[in-house]
Amino acid sequence: MAGADSGLTVTAVDTIQAIDRTRWNEVVDRCDLATVFHRYEWLEAIERGLGYPARHILVEKDTNLIGLFPNFIVGIPKTPFDRLTSIYPGFGGPLLSTDVAEALSHLIEGIPDLCAGRTIVHEIRASNTNFLRYNDPLETEGYDSSRAGGRFLLNLARGYDVIFEEMDSSRRRAIRRGRDHDHEIDDVEPSRANLRRFYEGYRTRMEHIDGTVYPFDFFDHLRPMADRLVLVSLTIDGEYAGGFLALCNDEQSTVHGFFAGVPSAYFEYHASELVYDYLFRWGIDNGYERYDFGGSGANFEDGAFRFKEKFGGRLVPNLYWERATSPAWRLVKTGRSLYWRYAN
Template sequence: MIEITNHLDIKQWSEFVHSHSHGNIFQTPEIAEVYKRTKNYEPITLAAIDTKNDEILAVLQAVVIKEMSGFLGTFSARSIIQGGPLFIDGEKGIKALKILMEYYNKIARKKAIYTQLRNTWDTSAIYDVLNKMGYEYEEHLNFLMDLNCSKEILFSKLKRDKKRAIKKAKERGVKVVKEDKTALPIFYEILQETYDKAKLPLADISLFEAVFDILVPNNMANLYMAKYNNTYIAGRITLNYRNVIYDWFGCSSQDYLSMYPNELIVWHVLEEGIDNGYKVFDFGGAGKPDKEYGVRDFKKRFGGKPVNYGRYCKVHSPTKMKIAEKGFKLYKRIK
């Protein structure tokens, strides 16, 4: 018999994710704790258990994100499942997945306007399962960098403009350093500037404080900052799990873009990744293929492998969804 629980044994959960062929940081107990400590974030942690032997058959780590607290926050509430659900192979795994998602949907429709599954691998095998539950698939791109090579070979894969940008940044005296929590306020200030320019809402600083408290001590995250004349001009937070580095949050000061700090930080992370035995650098998404996206152009020039694992979306409240979409358009106009 399969039973759904939200009380997982941490050790058992951690081992399940770590040993899974598609295990990733976004389905771990550590990221759940980060979400738990973040303002306006609410984690949803569920697992399908075989009651005969207490074996985990499937795990789902979601997070409900609101842009503000209180009643108005319900009109921005969305649930994100990144890199999940994870389930065992075979018919038993598919059965567990169905039961798990049905249980999750009952919870999510009370907490979020919609759910988005952000795939980190090819999920075509479960397309029918999710589609029958009302999840619609949409294309979404990403780039993966192969770090299982020498730095010289990796550099040769970069497009000419990126090679030139990295060389110019070094010639102009830009340095990249790995920083501790004391640099977080400066990073967040630059990040706020970047998000304001893009007219996008930004997570509360408590998200990044939790990353330093939970992930950094376990070598699961790093903060890199670019400096010019002792001034911080750009930053990037990466997440690390097994043999993968995930590009998570990046930012740069508009006044120093001519110094090419973004290119230099990415290259520094790639070099360090090779030195430390990582195999893949995951650029963390590159938008929809049919829509222009400047960030995609930046990432593409590093010569990574393009993938289209896509996303699934299920709207739980069509009325609130329409209100939220109008509200976001107004937000962008005001910003």
């Protein structure tokens, strides 16, 4: 990708390892819009653990790195095509520390060069609503923001007592009943052995609900960011009953509850409610402002949606922008809309 006359140079790399870790993370640390998902370690785990091809864009000014736009090529479900996405799993978007308007323009101009063959669309998935500041420039360049989705955020700053009292009565009752069982719950070191034990419960649960099962290698490659992981372990009557892997987004003072690993065999002990209750209290004790339940879709009839809603969180939108890079995207988008309309 060509450099700009203004002194800005825009380049693309196909592996995070082409950039110095400290240099990359220094840009993340300088940008108010940054999230934990922009960090080098998360991107490296996706690349090495999931094998998604990287197409990261860098902006330099006089050899100083001032901007990042991480992207991966990921398959579009139920089609033979791919999408270039920032970021999956997780959330992305461009990070720019200076010369924002000009740098953003060059980043957007360079996207089609990264999409070829079966890659027919560029997608931006952002969790931080402050990324809306880029909406007008994105739409001017052909990005569409009509896609809907959301997740529940719990305001931890209110304190545990208020959170507990404002839960749905069924959730309070389940937590109380769960506490009546002989159980132990704690966060443990995300060692390979502990992650392996968690993974077995995670895989069992995801297979039960026909969800996406990430390989163990992905979780194993998260260990370099151990200071950002909360691995919860639950035992009931002396038997391991599953756990949860959460991610600490210090950049936005949020705990993300992404990976549940409680098999359905322990639901009668209210194991899931105990784990969520522990994570809320952990987040409060460690000074975080929000708990993010992860993707909840946009369908109030969905079981996961209703389960998360009853903890008292506020439904907030995810931000999506999509830009076609091939005529085939129109057909795929139409098929997706029909599937969502008639799948239920």
